[in-house]
Amino acid sequence: MAKFDKDSFGGTLAVVVAVSLLCSVVVAGAAVGLKPTQNEKKLLDKQKNILAAAGLFSDGINVPETYNARIEPRIVDLDSGEYVEGIENFDARAAAKDPQQSIRIEPENDKAGIQTRAKYAEVYLVKDGSGKTEQIVLPMHGSGLWSIMYGFVAVKPDGNTLNGLTYYEQGETAGLGGEIANPLWQQKFVGKKLYNEQGEVAIRVAKGASANAEHGVDGLSGATMTTKGVQGSFDYWFSQNGFGPYLAKVKAGEI
Numbered sequence: 001m002a003k004f005d006k007d008s009f010g011g012t013l014a015v016v017v018a019v020s021l022l023c024s025v026v027v028a029g030a031a032v033g034l035k036p037t038q039n040e041k042k043l044l045d046k047q048k049n050i051l052a053a054a055g056l057f058s059d060g061i062n063v064p065e066t067y068n069a070r071i072e073p074r075i076v077d078l079d080s081g082e083y084v085e086g087i088e089n090f091d092a093r094a095a096a097k098d099p100q101q102s103i104r105i106e107p108e109n110d111k112a113g114i115q116t117r118a119k120y121a122e123v124y125l126v127k128d129g130s131g132k133t134e135q136i137v138l139p140m141h142g143s144g145l146w147s148i149m150y151g152f153v154a155v156k157p158d159g160n161t162l163n164g165l166t167y168y169e170q171g172e173t174a175g176l177g178g179e180i181a182n183p184l185w186q187q188k189f190v191g192k193k194l195y196n197e198q199g200e201v202a203i204r205v206a207k208g209a210s211a212n213a214e215h216g217v218d219g220l221s222g223a224t225m226t227t228k229g230v231q232g233s234f235d236y237w238f239s240q241n242g243f244g245p246y247l248a249k250v251k252a253g254e255i
Contacts (some may be wrong), residue, residue, distance in 0.1 A: 080244060111232040112141065144170060147172060196215070204235065207219050
């Protein structure tokens, strides 16, 4: 039987391959083992941001407990504005990439710059102590200067008054566009109206916009493109192409 020469080219190659395979097995095993923990952390972060948009998050609270006690997730058909039953573990990002579960947005309507969206959306009914819906948290995303900016918007049961905003994932410039994640700026949206008397999207996010006390929010200084991205997100998601049909039914008390 030939002796294995680990110092030969073939021997060195065999050792490298063996070590590489071993490392691959270790890395793959770690990834599989850590996935439940990663998924749990991802869910916790989502719940925290929904509570933050609704004004229910504070340091030290039990996030899952508060979420389960106060939040009721529902799936909405965006075209009809009606609730849809029987859909579990809905993932809007994955659905937006699936031609069977998404629609392509016509360029003239794509104010948010996202090209496609899922046919459905998950919304979050915020309940008071008696089980009555006191606000609704809606997901919203759109293109900024450098990134897709993901946030949650809380709306009162009148389907028009903003009660909170949080951006939880974005890659805008730190100290400029990244200030969309600043709670002090997000607080400026509270109490603003989404629509005018004609039912048109009227909220305006721009420099000097706060002169309009009902609909205006001052944009971020030195972050024109990010500010335009926020405006575009509102323009799309609260139009008839987004949550408009749903909020109309909420306002009318039909759902």
